[in-house]
Amino acid sequence: MIKSDIEKSSVSPKPEIKAKEKRGRGRPKGSKNKNKTEVILTSELLRIKKMISEQVLLIANFISLTYLVLDGHFGNNNALQMARQVNLHIISKLRHDSALYIPYQNPDPNHRSRRKYGEKLDWRNISNEYLHQSSIEEDVQTDTYQVSLLHKEFSQSLNVVILVKTNLKTNARSHIILFSSDLKLSSEKIIDYYKLRFQIEFNFRDAKQFWGLEDFMNIGQTAVTNAANLAFFMVNLSHHLLADFRTLNPDSGIIDLKAHYRGFRYVHEILKMLPEIPEPILLTQIFAKLTALGRIHPVSTGVEPS
Numbered sequence: 001m002i003k004s005d006i007e008k009s010s011v012s013p014k015p016e017i018k019a020k021e022k023r024g025r026g027r028p029k030g031s032k033n034k035n036k037t038e039v040i041l042t043s044e045l046l047r048i049k050k051m052i053s054e055q056v057l058l059i060a061n062f063i064s065l066t067y068l069v070l071d072g073h074f075g076n077n078n079a080l081q082m083a084r085q086v087n088l089h090i091i092s093k094l095r096h097d098s099a100l101y102i103p104y105q106n107p108d109p110n111h112r113s114r115r116k117y118g119e120k121l122d123w124r125n126i127s128n129e130y131l132h133q134s135s136i137e138e139d140v141q142t143d144t145y146q147v148s149l150l151h152k153e154f155s156q157s158l159n160v161v162i163l164v165k166t167n168l169k170t171n172a173r174s175h176i177i178l179f180s181s182d183l184k185l186s187s188e189k190i191i192d193y194y195k196l197r198f199q200i201e202f203n204f205r206d207a208k209q210f211w212g213l214e215d216f217m218n219i220g221q222t223a224v225t226n227a228a229n230l231a232f233f234m235v236n237l238s239h240h241l242l243a244d245f246r247t248l249n250p251d252s253g254i255i256d257l258k259a260h261y262r263g264f265r266y267v268h269e270i271l272k273m274l275p276e277i278p279e280p281i282l283l284t285q286i287f288a289k290l291t292a293l294g295r296i297h298p299v300s301t302g303v304e305p306s
Contacts, residue, residue, distance in 0.1 A: 036077055036155035037084075045082045052086050067091050067182070069197050077154045080181055089182040091193050098177060100149040100160060117150055123162055123175045132187050141166045146187040161187045207231040210238070210254045251297045263291030 041049065056065060068083045072093035083090035094100075104118035126145050133144040145162040161178045180190050207213035213231035218224050242257050249256065267290050271277060278286065292298075 036153075037081055039078045039081045041078060041082055045078060049082050049086060052088070056086065067180070067193055069193055071197060075179070077151075080154065080156075084181065089180055089185070091178070091180045091182075091185075091190055093194070094151075094160075094177040094179055096175060096177065098151060100151055100158075100177075103148070103150055103157065117152070121147075121149060123164060123177075124173070126162065126164070136168070139168045141168055144187055144191075146190075148183055156181065157183060159183045159185055159190070161190045163191075203232070203235050206235045206238070206254060210258065211235060249297065253296065256295045256297050259294035260291045263287070263293060266290055 052068065059065070066089060068086075068088040068090050070079060070083075070090060070092045072095070074090075075092040075094045075098075079092065080090050100121045101117040102119050102121060104115045106115070126147075130145040130147040131143060132146050133142075135142050143164045143166070145164065147160055147162075148157050149160045150157055158179045159182060161180075163176045163178070164173065165175070166173050178190050178194055204213070208231075211231040211234040213228060216224075216227040216231075218227050238254055238257060242252065242254065245257055245260070246252055264287070267287055277283065
């Protein structure tokens with residue numbers, strides 16, 4: 001994305017440093033609660049909101065969109081509100097040190113309490129009542145917890161999924177905090193949907209590495225649009241072809257696929273120059289030999305031209 005002239009010229013104001021004034025404990029007199037749903041979206045979020053709205057108009061009649069998956073950069077209330085403004089639920093990641101609170105439960109039903117936040121959640125000592133799944137793979141135990149929690153910067157309760165990984169040999173522990181604004185979404189789906197974000201990264205990688213997204217020299221709007229669309233079209237097409245190609249060549253990748261079809265092209269062009277078509281056995285050997293040039297993984301003898 002290229003910043004507009006307004007975004008380039010705008011300079012974030014530096015906060016004025018004032019001497020700290022001592023005040024009494026408690027809430028200042030006259031202060032009011034802020035409506036956390038009323039936020040000022042940044043230029044980045046406004047741009048994303050516009051892109052989503054345009055995308056919805058294109059595919060609304062074919063696909064019903066429900067969730068917006070964003071990385072940890074957007075794990076904040078502003079991004080959540082942006083998603084809700086376009087009628088989507090957000091799925092993202094919180095900081096590892098986020099302060100999350102269990103909703104306060106008043107034990108006395110006859111006493112009306114205005115308290116909202118209960119005990120702060122400690123990811124190292126999460127109650128087993130929130131444990132949804134536990135698995136062990138290669139001496140690493142993964143515990144999946146799911147619970148509805150509060151964050152003081154967010155306007156609503158969050159559907160939080162915490163993945164705690166423990167190395168059984170060293171007892172080293174780490175954790176990841178995922179969340180969604182959809183309080184009914186299961187932990188399995190939150191994890192699966194968030195994983196799709198990495199597939200988007202892989203698609204961009206393939207488009208740049210194999211299909212010219214990083215190398216084209218066009219400067220006109222239409223030409224740039226065509227080049228970008230062609231690169232991503234080839235990503236989709238190559239993955240479709242690769243699925244069939246891997247039935248006989250399970251280890252093959254995009255480079256192997258390109259070498260395979262490039263060899264076919266060379267053979268067909270050579271055959272046009274020959275006075276007679278070679279015998280079928282020799283022709284099969286020629287195809288197998290030339291389509292194997294440039295490959296990374298060995299070619300299967302079962303792959304023949306079609």
